[in-house]
Amino acid sequence: MAVTDEAIEKIKNMIVSGVLRPGDRLPKESELAAELGLSRNSLREAVRALSLIRILDVRQGDGTYVTSLDPHLLLEAVGFVADFHRDETAPEFLAVRRILEPAATAMAATRLDERQLDALEARLDALGDAPPVEELVACDLEFHRGIAQGSGNPVLCSLLDVLSGPAARTRIWRVVLQEGAVARTLHEHRAILGALRDRDAEAARSWATVHIASAEQRLRRALRCDGAPVRFDGAPGVFAHGERGSHPFTPPCKGAASVTAVRRKVGGSGEGTSEGGTG
Template identity: 35%
Template sequence: MSAPLVKRSLVDQALERLRERIAQGAWQVGERLPTEPELGAELGISRNTVREAMRVLAFSGVIEIRQGDGSYLRANSDPLATVQVLSRCTLEQCREVRRMIESEAIRLAAQRRTEADLQSLEEALQQSGQHYHDDLESYIACDLVFHQRLVDAAHNPALSGLYQYFSSQVGQALRTTLSQTPRRQSVFDLHRLILDAVRDGDVERARNLSLTLIDEP
């Protein structure tokens, strides 16, 4: 039996151990998990704490709780845990991830964008431009829409889904940067140049402009 959990929130610690067990392959996807009393005995915690931890895993889609039947594993990774990791990354770490995800997505967008994508991007850029020199939160909200639509124009659901998880950290990075440095028109104009490159199908230019924008202070 594992040592009893102490100090930190028992639910948080139970979640951590359950996630570890799942990541280590203790159960296969589709397999029925041990009962709450069995998990409680293994973790050294109460049944109520186990129940709360299982509810969190069910909410994030990791397990499925079937009334009268038990809990079944649906996925071997927890997206909420991923979001927690992302929320702790530094400004430079955020830039590194954006270079990998966003620049590649924009490169693909230049190859795959449709007329509907271009129209949607144009509308988002116009909305963003109206707020660039106004309220910071309004601008960030509009800017995130534009960038998400750029990624969506790659027509890769995995990239789109990944960027949705990451966009909150992008927003926080923008909030930090733009609250410390003046907003320059030349930086916003890079968005227009990126959209023009995507419209023209200029793959390398779109990617390079994306990297330039990401690296702007």
């Protein structure tokens, strides 16, 4: 193990064991280095690394402190790295969202109050007839973040923030705009909101699954993944609109949700949702 890695591990053990707690100030550099059996240079490198991932907070002239260790704070570094994912891996991030976000939406159905639901609706209402992509991204981010926060689980909310930041959402919305699917996408937002207002956790879960699975398949098509064209439910040789022609969907990854099956679960395809939208 490299000397700096050893220093990081020793500081980590002090925090995990409870010797250092959130908000605690670290001992003076010379004292801590002697206590841990490290050189001061190795200790400085370890502190620098841990501050970058928001474990420690270095305050000039005041000392070094353990941060609050809140999930959102600790996952910020992961979100920064996630923004660098390549286009071809974007659907894989959506696939993870497809697992997590419907659960968060179902949890929010019993927790969001009327004031919070009104705020979500007002954000959707504020969009004009032809909003620019920046406005769509901002609205999308606030809408889904508000629902995730309503789940009452800060770890789940932070993970979803990491998986679907502004960079990822901008990529998805550009595909939606190119294919003229804005109305269908916003319809799915309204359907999710309607299920939340009805306090119907299973309908909210199902509409969230439709919404994200649609975006996942739309991205796969835009990226022209290898494979035979398929319709939503995976039948080979049939295109998205049910005819043999342009715009084939590519096969979803193994285990991907069937959009058709989920739509049937919530009572039909729904007006304007035949090709789905963004997440």
